[in-house]
Amino acid sequence: MxxxxxxxxxxxxxxxxxxxxxxxxxxxxxxxxxxxxxxxxxxxxxxxxxxxxxxxxxxxxxxxxxxxxxxxxxxxxxxxxxxxxxxxxxxxxxxxxLSTLPSALFHCLPPPICDPLGRPLVFLHLSELLTCEQTMMDGFLISLERLRIHMRSLNDKYANHEIILQCVFVVDLEGLSIQSFNLKILTWFMKEVVPRYPGMFAAVFLLNYSWTYAMTWSIVKCLLPNSAVARVFFPSREELLQYCSPSALPSNYGGALSPLHLVEDPLNSDDQTSASSVFIPPRSSLNPFFGYPSVASLSRPHVVKQGRRRKRDLLLTLSVLWWRRWGARVIILFFLIAVSLTRKRVRGVNRWMLGVPLSSGNTLQ
Structure with a gap:
């Protein structure tokens, strides 16, 4: 295109x-x-x-x-x-x-830098997602929440301008191998993220795309709705420059700005929120005191303090962990028992229909 x-x-x-x-x-x-x-x-x-x-x-x-x-x-x-x-x-x-905890997965260019239609430009280096799945998922959600807050702050700050409803994602595929493609993450994104953050992406520009990704894309687009596929573009560096102009792009993408890592990122600024701390759910993978509610400091996000230690939190956590460990086996056991009882009942009915006397142990209930 x-x-x-x-x-x-x-x-x-x-x-x-x-x-x-x-x-x-x-x-x-x-x-x-x-x-x-x-x-x-x-x-x-x-x-x-x-x-x-x-x-x-x-x-x-x-x-x-x-x-x-x-x-x-x-x-x-x-x-x-x-x-x-x-x-x-x-x-x-x-x-x-966890919305106020810092995350570096996204890098949003600061205002007034935007695309020609006034929407924020957000960069994502896809190879940076190649970490622990749960850590990546948590980080992605934190970044997306901070992006929502940033877009709202822009609407509040520039109330007389046209409302900002979406942003433009620039996804860099450099350093990403085909072998690293994870269908589970895509499924998680479509089932868990999109319904909770619907319609935030006006377009997704995939950069450094080569023919080796063609097979992967042919599979991925079959799993996406047509409305999502229509928002995905594969511009060359020259086409991206023509669309956004050099003044809106970092120098490592051909623009006139500083390299991306030196450009201010409003998603990770402390003034995005006035709160001094943030609550971490008891069973979040980011909680070092798993099972109990904790609070993290915004100024020092690595400092986490444990909240109240309640018996109900302990019992609930033990129940969750037990079910994660044994739940599948319990379901299979109940299934086998149900099948066994059903087969036994069917045999008894068949014998009764054939006129075979039933022993006391096979008496129909």
Whole structure:
């Protein structure tokens, strides 16, 4: 796809998105009102939220761009969007409460640098994801949450400008081998990430793409919805420069800026949040006191303090660990028992139908 066609496609998609946002804004506000008045109150009682957690949840609900993306992802059907938002809110409170911990997976260029349509440019070197799967997944979610917060801060800061609903991802494939391709991570991304952060990517530019990736892409695109495939582009360095202009790109990608690692990254700045600490869920892989709630310092994220040690936390953690260790075997055992009982009952019915006397041990119940 040449640069002219790529720019035209992105321009058309952007205009459609903005028109949809403006047309559905009243519905988004009504949905936010319901979430604040009913859903959040119910969740607060159900999970016994602290004041900090309640404030954290309320901030997310009040993010108009996020609620719009949920509504759009669910075809503007209010009931579907409401259910998805409720489910995501509970998930965020139970599993994600890590949004202010630093993560270096993404590198966002600082404002006013943006693509021609005013959207943030976010860089990701894919080879950096080749770490422990769980560590990568946690880091990706933290980075994505910080990106959401950054986009909201831009909308609050530049309220008189056109709202920012999406960002543009520049993914560098350099150093990534075909053997390192992990289908499990792609499946996790589509099932766990996209439904919880819908519609954030306006486009994904894959750089340093060669013919050796062609087979992998032919497999991957069959697993992606058409709407996602249509947002993936493979520009050359020259085409990327023509689209973004040199003033919006780091020098190691042909631009006029400093090298990427020397460019300020607003996703990892301490002023993104005013909180002094962040709660880490008991069973997060980032929690050194696994099983008990912990708190990490923002100024020194490597310093983690253990919270209250409650018996219910210990019992719940032991139950979770036991199930992880033995759950599959327990399911198989119950399945075998059910099959055995079913076969025994079927044999008894067959003998009865053939007129064979049943012994006391084979009496039908």
């Amino acid at each position: 040449n640069n002219g066609i790529m720019r035209s496609v992105l321009q058309d998609n952007h205009e459609t998105l903005i028109n949809q946002y403006e047309a559905s804004l009243a519905d988004v506000w009504a949905l936010q009102s319901t979430l604040n008045d009913e859903v959040l109150s119910h969740v607060a009682q159900e999970l016994a939220l602290s004041d900090a957690d309640h404030t954290w949840a309320k901030e997310w609900i009040s993010d108009t761009a996020t609620i719009f993306r949920f509504l759009r992802y669910h075809k503007f059907i209010r009931s579907f969007a409401l259910e998805a938002i409720h489910t995501t809110l509970v998930w965020r409170l139970n599993a994600l409460r």
